[in-house]
Amino acid sequence: MYTADLDTPAVLVDLEKVERNLRRARDYAERHGLSLRPHIKTHKLLRFARRQLDLGARGITCQKLGEAECMADGGIDDILVTYNILGAAKLARLAALHARIRLAVVADSREVVDGYAAAFTDPRKPLSVLVECDTGAGRCGVQTPAAALELAKAIAAPPGLRFAGLMTYQPQGATATTDAWLAEARRLLCAAGLPPETVSAGGTPDLLRAAEISSATEYRPGTYIYSDRMQVAWGHGTLEDCALTVLTTVVSRPTAERAILDAGSKVLAADTAPVPGHGHILEFPDAVIRSLSEEHATVDVSACPHKPGIGERVRVIPNHVCPVSNLVDRVHLLRGDRIEEILPVDARGRST
Amino acid sequence: MYTADLDTPAVLVDLEKVERNLRRARDYAERHGLSLRPHIKTHKLLRFARRQLDLGARGITCQKLGEAECMADGGIDDILVTYNILGAAKLARLAALHARIRLAVVADSREVVDGYAAAFTDPRKPLSVLVECDTGAGRCGVQTPAAALELAKAIAAPPGLRFAGLMTYQPQGATATTDAWLAEARRLLCAAGLPPETVSAGGTPDLLRAAEISSATEYRPGTYIYSDRMQVAWGHGTLEDCALTVLTTVVSRPTAERAILDAGSKVLAADTAPVPGHGHILEFPDAVIRSLSEEHATVDVSACPHKPGIGERVRVIPNHVCPVSNLVDRVHLLRGDRIEEILPVDARGRST
Numbered sequence: 001m002y003t004a005d006l007d008t009p010a011v012l013v014d015l016e017k018v019e020r021n022l023r024r025a026r027d028y029a030e031r032h033g034l035s036l037r038p039h040i041k042t043h044k045l046l047r048f049a050r051r052q053l054d055l056g057a058r059g060i061t062c063q064k065l066g067e068a069e070c071m072a073d074g075g076i077d078d079i080l081v082t083y084n085i086l087g088a089a090k091l092a093r094l095a096a097l098h099a100r101i102r103l104a105v106v107a108d109s110r111e112v113v114d115g116y117a118a119a120f121t122d123p124r125k126p127l128s129v130l131v132e133c134d135t136g137a138g139r140c141g142v143q144t145p146a147a148a149l150e151l152a153k154a155i156a157a158p159p160g161l162r163f164a165g166l167m168t169y170q171p172q173g174a175t176a177t178t179d180a181w182l183a184e185a186r187r188l189l190c191a192a193g194l195p196p197e198t199v200s201a202g203g204t205p206d207l208l209r210a211a212e213i214s215s216a217t218e219y220r221p222g223t224y225i226y227s228d229r230m231q232v233a234w235g236h237g238t239l240e241d242c243a244l245t246v247l248t249t250v251v252s253r254p255t256a257e258r259a260i261l262d263a264g265s266k267v268l269a270a271d272t273a274p275v276p277g278h279g280h281i282l283e284f285p286d287a288v289i290r291s292l293s294e295e296h297a298t299v300d301v302s303a304c305p306h307k308p309g310i311g312e313r314v315r316v317i318p319n320h321v322c323p324v325s326n327l328v329d330r331v332h333l334l335r336g337d338r339i340e341e342i343l344p345v346d347a348r349g350r351s352t
Numbered sequence: 353m354y355t356a357d358l359d360t361p362a363v364l365v366d367l368e369k370v371e372r373n374l375r376r377a378r379d380y381a382e383r384h385g386l387s388l389r390p391h392i393k394t395h396k397l398l399r400f401a402r403r404q405l406d407l408g409a410r411g412i413t414c415q416k417l418g419e420a421e422c423m424a425d426g427g428i429d430d431i432l433v434t435y436n437i438l439g440a441a442k443l444a445r446l447a448a449l450h451a452r453i454r455l456a457v458v459a460d461s462r463e464v465v466d467g468y469a470a471a472f473t474d475p476r477k478p479l480s481v482l483v484e485c486d487t488g489a490g491r492c493g494v495q496t497p498a499a500a501l502e503l504a505k506a507i508a509a510p511p512g513l514r515f516a517g518l519m520t521y522q523p524q525g526a527t528a529t530t531d532a533w534l535a536e537a538r539r540l541l542c543a544a545g546l547p548p549e550t551v552s553a554g555g556t557p558d559l560l561r562a563a564e565i566s567s568a569t570e571y572r573p574g575t576y577i578y579s580d581r582m583q584v585a586w587g588h589g590t591l592e593d594c595a596l597t598v599l600t601t602v603v604s605r606p607t608a609e610r611a612i613l614d615a616g617s618k619v620l621a622a623d624t625a626p627v628p629g630h631g632h633i634l635e636f637p638d639a640v641i642r643s644l645s646e647e648h649a650t651v652d653v654s655a656c657p658h659k660p661g662i663g664e665r666v667r668v669i670p671n672h673v674c675p676v677s678n679l680v681d682r683v684h685l686l687r688g689d690r691i692e693e694i695l696p697v698d699a700r701g702r703s704t
Contacts, residue, residue, distance in 0.1 A: 007439070007441040007442060007704050008439075008704065009703055009704060010704070041646060041647075063646065063647045064647055083603070083614075083647070084603040084604055086601055086603055086662070086663050087359070087360075087601060087663065089359040090359060108604055108606060109604060109605065109662055111661075111662040111663060112603075112604075112662070134606055138610070138650065139604075139606075139612060139645065139648055139650055140603070140604040140606055140612050140648065141604075141606055142606070143606060143607060249438055249439060251435070251436040251438055251464075251492070252436055252460055252461060252464075252491075252492040252493075253461065254460060254486055254491075254492055254493055254494070254495060255495060258490070260491060260492050262435075263703070264703075265621075265623065265675060266675060266678050266701075266703050267703050269617075269622065270621065270622040270623045270624075270675070271617065271622045272622075293491065294393060294415065294674055294675065294678075295393075295415045295416055295435070295703060296491055296492065298490065298491055309463075310438070310461055310463040310464070311438050311439065311463060322646055323617060323618060323622070323646065326618050326646075326679070327678070327679070327701065327703075328701060328703075329701045349618075349679065349680060349681045351361055351615070351616075351618050351619050351647060351679075351680075352359050352360065352361060352362070
């Protein structure tokens with residue numbers, strides 16, 4: 001089966017590019033003595049999680065418990081869930097997961113730690129908890145190294161918990177400030193007799209300069225496996241590295257300047273990028289996808305020397321690939337132009 | 353089962369609001385002698401498609417063939433697919449669908465009509481084709497009333513096709529220009545002996561002034577069933593009408609001004625609205641959802657007199673509900689605070 005045999009829109013993943021992207025990260029991490037713990041939110045596929053482990057990753061990262069359960073069901077046995085887990089229902093699920101794999105979670109407040117402490121009480125199999133640190137991204141995380149120390153102490157106290165280190169999702173381009181933040185937290189922890197076993201940073205934009213965060217022992221890249229327009233705009237690699245594309249058909253040419261594709265925000269996702277447009281059309285690099293409605297892309301082809309015709313198929317690199325994986329039920333794995341395999345997206349929709 | 357028993361994030365649909373929204377549209381359409389053909393892209397549920405028909409709709413609208421196949425599998429037998437259907441694979445699927453239900457499609461080019469004419473050749477069961485008209489929205493559609501006439505003639509010629517009328521998805525607020533456009537096209541068609549049986553306009557923002565488009569015989573509202581922040585910003589109803597909410601948990605309060613919810617763009621969708629923020633929090637109307645990452649909402653609670661606590665549950669009205677239905681595998685139907693039913697989203701992901 002070839003791409004010509006596929007109905008559109010269809011999500012294609014180039015296996016050679018995937019392999020090259022994974023190896024580039026593996027080589028960098030090896031060279032700098034960093035462990036990798038890839039974030040599977042980008043691909044949500046057991047196949048690629050296994051490949052990441054085969055290439056030396058120490059485990060995987062999941063954002064949601066539902067993703068972790070799906071990966072554990074597929075045999076992945078070392079998972080960090082980089083999320084505050086709260087409430088009786090989720091804590092019961094967390095306990096069930098803890099019983100069957102090597103599991104770690106994070107916390108950024110006393111409330112979250114208290115929940116873990118109440119649900120995990122066995123000192124023979126304590127739950128590993130990392131302190132999430134806000135080193136500038138302005139999302140979750142304790143606000144200062146001193147607060148990190150304080151929360152680490154709260155984690156270290158109950159018999160069923162184990163303080164396992166620090167975790168941050170640092171802002172893009174801020175390796176220096178993140179380095180200073182984590183180094184100070186590490187100093188405080190060591191002085192208090194709580195040296196962090198793991199210091200985990202993440203994000204594809206800074207993947208290839210992760211070593212600038214000197215105290216980091218582990219890195220959690222996600223998007224690097226496929227890459228996308230956003231990553232390229234941020235300086236990570238080139239459009240050549242983008243492994244995931246959406247195969248679409250030109251369904252209308254209402255005017256000389258306008259083309260309409262059969263993929264909208266329900267496939268390409270509405271995420272914007274630091275560059276104009278809603279995706280890059282491989283065959284028409286001068287075209288600009290001006291807007292997406294749910295099932296249409298409206299494309300300005302005025303700058304294209306040759307214009308696409310009705311029925312013509314084109315491939316689009318999305319602005320942001322992670323939501324694309326989460327929109328489709330299956331992806332088509334390509335070897336050249338041949339479809340090697342069609343895979344269900346194992347953890348699609350597992351946001352709970 | 354009650355909302356308190358649900359794990360978060362969870363999509364809730366208030367059945368009383370749904371019924372009120374459907375009846376308001378039905379009453380308006382009845383009063384003005386308009387047929388309704390609701391667009392199911394918003395809910396993607398057989399249950400609500402059936403309810404819309406029970407309330408007098410003449411049929412339903414689908415954007416993609418995959419949605420129409422799903423609805424036909426569930427027993428819906430009158431469907432307009434408002435999309436140019438192109439290519440051998442899709443035309444074969446269209447023929448299979450045509451064999452079992454009352455089906456109509458649209459075309460906006462000679463290429464699309466030629467495809468239909470080649471695939472449908474039985475004069476005893478011709479395929480109904482409407483001419484899609486661009487009355488200002490700048491997406492698909494022929495550009496002038498004269499072009500509509502020309503394409504209508506091309507549809508009327510082959511024995512296996514039947515010219516069934518005109519279809520537009522008009523720009524929001526442009527009932528007057530749409531009215532003028534369609535009236536002129538109608539005049540040309542009547543003069544040529546091709547009076548349009550159906551003139552179909554659409555879009556929730558203008559639903560309650562659809563009669564201003566005097567030549568319209570049918571209206572295709574979609575979002576009206578749930579409504580959302582975008583519709584309210586455009587002047588359609590109030591936040592009280594919004595039937596779909598996302599139940600979330602406050603998972604972090606990193607600073608006095610910041611709260612983090614466990615729903616990001618993978619549940620709420622990244623669509624922006626003509627008002628600031630990424631959703632309206634019912635319990636904290638002064639809060640602003642500043643940004644969404646994939647699984648987090650970052651909320652500014654500085655303007656809230658009382659601030660949400662960690663573990664507290666809040667409900668969010670999304671900016672745009674249609675992509676939300678398409679992100680989740682199931683929705684929870686509410687009667688008051690009680691979950692009456694949990695439904696799989698039948699046509700989720702059917703973008704092909």
